[in-house]
Amino acid sequence: MKPDGLADPKVRADVMAEVACAELQVQVAREIILERDQVDQMWPDVTHGKQPITKNLLARYLRSGPLYLLVVEGVDAVAKCLAIKQRIRRHHARGAFANCLHSPSDRIEVESNLHLFGVKAEGLAGRGAVYPVKLLPPIWGRLASLSDDELATVAEQLWQKAVACSWRGLWSDPKISHLTRLVLHQDKRTTLEYAASCLCELFDDMAPIEALSAVWEVERAGRLVLRRGLHAEIGMWAAILAEWGLKVTSEFSGDAHPDCLV
Structure with missing residues (x-):
């Protein structure tokens, strides 16, 4: 959960209800504060690319308050979490950055995020589809x-x-x-x-x-x-x-x- 999601009791309740309905088991749940290098590692396409304004906005937003890290297990966990993210954002997101949740889009990103936060990946279930979107060029x-x-x-x-x-x-x-x-x-x-x-x-x-x-x-x-x-x-x-x-x-x-x- 991103800062705006964690700060909203309704979002927190809806996320946990969605996780339970999807039959996903929570293995890790804790508040975290992102360092700037962690932002860069989680969103390399933005922070290492030619999007200087988005980079500044993203880092400022993600470090504006605590986030809530949830690690869940279950059948098709990655795909289910992506669906949860889409539903939560549809109902609660207030903008391009204040959009409540982040969820990895594939197994590689899952493992990268787990490593970033010191969570062991052994036994974690679920593979999700990748939804590639061909972006238009950056700043010009x-x-x-x-x-x-x-x-x-x-x-x-x-x-x-x-x-x-x-x-x-x-x-x-x-x-x-x-x-x-x-x-x-x-x-x-x-x-x-x-x-x-x-x-x-x-x-x-x-x-x-x-x-x-x-x-x-x-x-x-x-x-x-x-x-x-x-x-x-x-x-x-x-x-x-x-x-x-x-x-x-x-x-x-x-x-x-x-x-x-x-």
Whole structure:
């Protein structure tokens, strides 16, 4: 359980109920405090990759409070734990980072995590399927031109605003009475850095913190109205973002359904 999950009695109760219903036996249960090197070892794709903002946010979040380590045994334990994680996140997650739980996706990751926390792996049951997601490229363009110190400052600003807003999205939909709106949708292939990089490149007037806030809101709510304007202009922006791999729609204001999915 991550810091937000451990701090919520409802999440704790739901997790333990799910574990019991899945007929998994708890072998280890204890609170832990992650060191920075442990964060790096558990999430190497983020901390060793070209995602400097996500790296700073992830480390700050995971070290903001205690976590709760659960080691369980049972038939298909890895797959069952992944299913539990998905259900808990669906009901309780408040954002891309404040999402309650982490669970290894395969036997190799299980053994790596057990070794990291000094738990012996002998006799542990369960093999889970791996669910590979081909991510789009990391940070690029105007956002990537910022120095490491500037990126760390942007990450700190985003963190402080997110905490102040109880992990809700920070983006405010501009209420302008134009006919068409540009909507960005959640896509698991897209990293925080990549999506924000695309927005910074397309919209010259969008500051890095605004782009990151927009993507943060998409992660929380599933979709976000980015801009409102004339149909031709919105269509042009939608086509560019779609060409870059983002999932976007253009919608007529007031309509319940998009008029085109790009």
